[in-house]
Amino acid sequence: MECDKIKSQLEDFLLGELEQLEPAYRAHIADCPQCSKKVSHWKAFESGLRNFSAPPPPPELAEEIILSVEARIENESQKAQAVLSFWPKMAWAAAAAFLIAMGGTWMLREKPQIVAAKIEKAGREVVFEGNFKGVAEVALVGDFNRWKSSNHLLKKLDGEKWRIKVLFPPGHYQYQFLVDGKVWMTDENNPIKISDGFGGFNSGIRI
């Protein structure tokens, strides 16, 4: 049997079960040095994989992991509290000052409004949709994205509608919208409000 002829078939057989090779193929391998070499390489490779043992972990690994995880969580919790307490107060203080400065004409401009978050029947997919007029950016920010304002940016649809769809694992989550990177807004139509511990509230959702 010619080597070239059976090459591709040989591969497929080899990559299945060597034991199931037809006698004709086995005979060829026995006679052909090239194919024989390839077969023994393959056997060595498979054997190397099956019997692979990783080096043992460093003895301090477990302790190192525990300490680093705890430190990270502590760090995040401090950051989240700092963000939550700082921005809403700053934003409303700025808004109040602006109001006064404008002599109340700001009241005539339409406030951003949010339509309530819709929960799809798929159970874990949540669509957040709202009307935000005259804004450049709307971000969904919450504990699920570590209060990072760039992970879940809403997409602008036509007119003033902004929208994002998020897939959540089961659990409880807190969120707010961050508009133009400056103004924090809870979901006014979501009755679930969770105290942030600093006199403000986050909107809550449960999947």
Added chain:
Amino acid sequence: MSRQVSFALVEKSTKKAEFGEIVGEYSGYVYSLAYKILGNKEDARDASQETFYKVHKNLEHYDSDRPFKNWIGVIAVNASKDLYRKKKRYAGSAEELAPDLVSDRGEVAQGIENQLFAEELLKTLGYDFRVVLVLFYMEGKSIAEISKFLDISEALVKVRLHRAKKLVFSGFSEN
């Protein structure tokens, strides 16, 4: 009031103890799996830390219908994938493996040689091919199990496995 506070403290320290136990029991497994996928100790260490951070964050979402080891294993595979994508390379070399395996007499047994051979060949493969070979051969997982681990269809697992094997095989010289 003080009763509530002490309950919170007890719960916190129980959770802390529980997490410590989990790390103690599974850090070896996670490290070994990450090493097999990433190919070097430093990355295995990083991936292990990332894995247990995610474990801690998601512990309350663990569905007890599923074996805990599998749940952690999936997190470890994903953490390894993220790290690989970040670094876009397999660091490390066969020398990392060899010192632990060479016998006192300085002889390298056939088994060790095969392992080094396999490790070198794995390095030539992209992530998707490498990870199916690791899960199939090194971890002894079935197609169905790999499909769950990687969250891809069984058909795709088979395709990747077959292509990975073909790639390796076609790389063998005939001399």
